[in-house]
Amino acid sequence: MFNLVAGIASVVGVAISIWTLIVATGAQRAAREAREAVRKGNAAEEFQDLSRIADEFLSHIEADQVPAALVRARDLMSAISLASRRWGRFLSVEGRNNFEEAYAQVSIISRSLSANGAPSTPQQKDKMLKICHGVIRAMSNETGTLFSELEESEET
Amino acid sequence: MATFEYLPVISKLLEKTKERKIEWKGTYESAAFICALEGEYSFEIQKGKTSSGNSYRRLTMKDREQGEVFVAFAVYPTSTSSRENDDLFATLDQLFEQARRTALDVDKKVSDVSNILDKI
Numbered sequence: 001m002f003n004l005v006a007g008i009a010s011v012v013g014v015a016i017s018i019w020t021l022i023v024a025t026g027a028q029r030a031a032r033e034a035r036e037a038v039r040k041g042n043a044a045e046e047f048q049d050l051s052r053i054a055d056e057f058l059s060h061i062e063a064d065q066v067p068a069a070l071v072r073a074r075d076l077m078s079a080i081s082l083a084s085r086r087w088g089r090f091l092s093v094e095g096r097n098n099f100e101e102a103y104a105q106v107s108i109i110s111r112s113l114s115a116n117g118a119p120s121t122p123q124q125k126d127k128m129l130k131i132c133h134g135v136i137r138a139m140s141n142e143t144g145t146l147f148s149e150l151e152e153s154e155e156t
Numbered sequence: 157m158a159t160f161e162y163l164p165v166i167s168k169l170l171e172k173t174k175e176r177k178i179e180w181k182g183t184y185e186s187a188a189f190i191c192a193l194e195g196e197y198s199f200e201i202q203k204g205k206t207s208s209g210n211s212y213r214r215l216t217m218k219d220r221e222q223g224e225v226f227v228a229f230a231v232y233p234t235s236t237s238s239r240e241n242d243d244l245f246a247t248l249d250q251l252f253e254q255a256r257r258t259a260l261d262v263d264k265k266v267s268d269v270s271n272i273l274d275k276i
Contacts, residue, residue: 077222081222092195093195096194096195097195100195100218101191104198104200104218105183108184108200112184112185131184
């Protein structure tokens, strides 16, 4: 009789241990997913900030404010480089390419503003503004993608 | 490392560009084109003139941290320029032209114009 009780207790003990392990693993995974979601949220906010800086850069070009545009260009290039290095794992290959290209586009505009000042013809200004819009669009797309992924993961 | 030692990589970039496997993009400067590879590296090919009026081609490769991996620079061949310079110029010049054709979608536009002219 004693052996039977001991046997049952042993089986129950093993079952409890397994259940505890499953719960602990699940909790660990949930905690990891929560941490990852927080990081993704931070990345999305930083990308949103890039769009804001790019928008300011465009506004300064629109107003022919070259010194202010140059400062914003430097801020933007530095922020793109940092964001790409820090949050690159949340970006697709296409997203990372977009960041690389955005950096190069801003760098070339900055080079031209430094050397030649504000665009001298409406056509040149239009071309510069179109490129700036492209940079803002690239940053906004990545922000949108990340926020959308976050919302999807919250719903599931 | 001397610039001509990057020639094999530059030649490979040229071949892939000719095969239209690399998406070059136009920039604000009409004589500069850019492309990004796998989100890790970027290239800028540029055409210009030196202060002494010599035509040059420059290719810059950067990594994700925007560090310059290499700059390949060559001036238009002259009787005094080196063989390495002349070979590099020929390759960079072809790369510039192919990048321009890709970025501006030249082939399609020329074909469109040809079709329009046929109809006139």
